[in-house]
Amino acid sequence: MIGKPTLTRRILTTDLPALGVILLAIGPFMWMLMTSFTPQGRLAALGVAISPANWSFENYVRLVSRTSFLGNMGHSFIVAAGTTALGLFVSVTAAYAFSRFRFAGRRILMMQFLLVNMFPVVLLILPLFVMMRRFGLLDTHAALIIANATVAIPFSVWMLTSYINAIPRSLDEAAMTDGCSRMQALKRVILPLAMPGIVSTGIYIFITAWNEYLYALTLGGRNVRTVTVAIQTLIGEYQIEWGLLSAGGVVGALPATILFLIAQRRLIGGLTQGAVKG
């Protein structure tokens, strides 16, 4: 049993500081959330409404009815889903090779994928723009999927390698003794076991691609405008409508944030593993 003095002590030394950390982390977003619920007229006259009694969905209604925001969400979804599919598809076999085989050039190839992940966006974005223009890919979903894949593929190769490393090799060997070929062992034994890892890697790629802005701005355009670019265009020409902008920010951030909260436990496990060992 926790006695009273220790409880007070715990609240003072642990709960309150923890509350402070959480407020710091989510405070700005809460402020935007409150702004988005404040009707435009009130926002201009009195500022952000703190009390829920004065809240309304006015900004959200305007967002959906007056702008093409839902269409932008659709574009973001196509780009993010496409990046996830491409990223996972080419990475699974590569990760299996890195995990199960020791071959000449393994280290160099692994480092190559790590190195690719460190390349500055700004170095790639200019030549990618020129290349996409040459192939007539500007302002298409393909352009954004390809650009996002420059980050997604190396990332998922590394993540999946560490997930597959955690599956005992004896399972492949048992399957192969039972007459499976290597590829069958990969497909029937390893893939199902690695599925949780594959799903969380996929979720992470999806979030990153959904949140991506610079490629979407540079390689997208009038036909393919993702949410992140659309939010910026909500800034009016003469004055900024903060209520509308906040509503756009909240809706645009929602899919990624919810996915993150659902998958956070496993995601963080995967993401921190490398750093903790290092």
Place this chain on the structure above:
Amino acid sequence: MSFSAALPDQAAPTRTWRNRLLPYGLLTPAVVVTVVIVFLPMIEAVVTSLYAFVLFRPNAARFVGLDNYMKLIQDPVFWITLKHTAIWIGLTVPLQMGLGLIAALILNREFPWRGLARALVIIPWALPSVVIALMWRWIYDANTGVLNEILLRLSIIQSAIPWLADPDKALYAVVVTLTWQGFPFFAVMILAGLQGIPKSRYEAASIDGASAWRQFRHVTLPGIAGVLATAGLLRIIWVANSIDVIFVMTGGGPGYATQTLPLYAFIKARQNLDFGYGTTIAVMFTVLLGVVVAIYIARMSREVER
């Protein structure tokens, strides 16, 4: 000697050959795609930097050798943005790490809603950069921003400060935003590191009568040193590269007040469509950052041999 013995002998080499080639086959899709979408563009970038190339005059492109690089080191804006990049990294990464360390130490204690707290603290990390940038523009707003309001009410300042329009303050205002965005990453990494420290070491230390500070200094810090180094290196690279938040918050302005080197490259190419010079800046930045990347790669390289 006999035919029957030769057959399996022949079959075996083919199988080992296939087995030897298998990993390369499995790697081919990923390697080919990365070569096409990363390495070819990168080579193209290096080539472009040797040309005078303005996007809307592609026919006027001509080879100029290292002229762009000579121009770059004589460009005063290059040195200004290089200085900003150093301030940017030098402030943001330590601040993120410090705040992340404090958050991790607090969240590592026992309390009933620890799981919830650990999930919530990551939210800044999951938000799109654009949303973060606009959110903070709203907070920093000179007329109606909440930061000015709070500071005025507490009488810390006497009149509203235009945080992002003041050349002396804008860079630091953006540093604060990026610190906020990045501290959860450190918190999460350090938390994982803290959990790897055996409880027995703390017990041993407290039996020896070590104070809380000494325990932190001699047990906690050595226990998470590896994590701090890896996460710190990763973060230097990440912060150096991240230009989206600054771009949306200030666009590099006022003047050049918040321009870092990669942002300068991006703006040069985007606004003036001067791809030759813009790429030159980007290549130069990559070379400078390459030092940090090399340290990180060398560190990780020791890992994968196992």
